[in-house]
Amino acid sequence: MSTDEAPPGVPISRPGTASRRLEELATRLRAHEPGVTPDARRHRWEAATALVLAPGPEDVEVAIIERSRRDGDRWSGQLAFPGGRRDPGDRHLAATAIRETREEVGVHLDEPLTRVAEQRARVRPGLVACYAFVLPTRPALVPQPTEVAAAWWVPLGSLTDPANATHVRRAGARFPAIDVQGRALWGLTLMLLERFAALADLDLATGSG
Numbered sequence: 001m002s003t004d005e006a007p008p009g010v011p012i013s014r015p016g017t018a019s020r021r022l023e024e025l026a027t028r029l030r031a032h033e034p035g036v037t038p039d040a041r042r043h044r045w046e047a048a049t050a051l052v053l054a055p056g057p058e059d060v061e062v063a064i065i066e067r068s069r070r071d072g073d074r075w076s077g078q079l080a081f082p083g084g085r086r087d088p089g090d091r092h093l094a095a096t097a098i099r100e101t102r103e104e105v106g107v108h109l110d111e112p113l114t115r116v117a118e119q120r121a122r123v124r125p126g127l128v129a130c131y132a133f134v135l136p137t138r139p140a141l142v143p144q145p146t147e148v149a150a151a152w153w154v155p156l157g158s159l160t161d162p163a164n165a166t167h168v169r170r171a172g173a174r175f176p177a178i179d180v181q182g183r184a185l186w187g188l189t190l191m192l193l194e195r196f197a198a199l200a201d202l203d204l205a206t207g208s209g
Contacts, residue, residue: 049192078186083128130192165179
């Protein structure tokens, strides 16, 4: 295999390729037809997250946050994409993702390339939408401490590296996960990431779970 080749679904991690790889991903995402948004009146609440992609030193990177620990928050302390509940002033769920990203990590976004997925929450029935955004350069992530404990730019290659496959146990059950900075990315965020991976032709570290 030449130095210009990589296994299917694995980004080539070499300086100078990240921007080209990002352009390829953006083209794929723009071509995605997300379908009809379900009737919002069927859901008790709505939320949106931003899957933000930017070129890193050697690979395309995605913004991941660790939520601050708060009593009564079922996603407390978990890894996630920036995002949160829809406010009455949000024109649509994409606006929610844009606003929450600005408030949580200080990154300003324009219009999304596409809606990656809409996932119904299994507990406290509601809807979480995920939108993909592409930035030409990688800005600093500045966590808002009351909501975000930490934030990182994570190379896509690390999310596809089998060495980072792991799992978590909850209520006696085992769930697939990916190790990110020594923490487990799993659950709803992993489901959304899997939808993105299908669009981007990536094989995540968890495999089929």
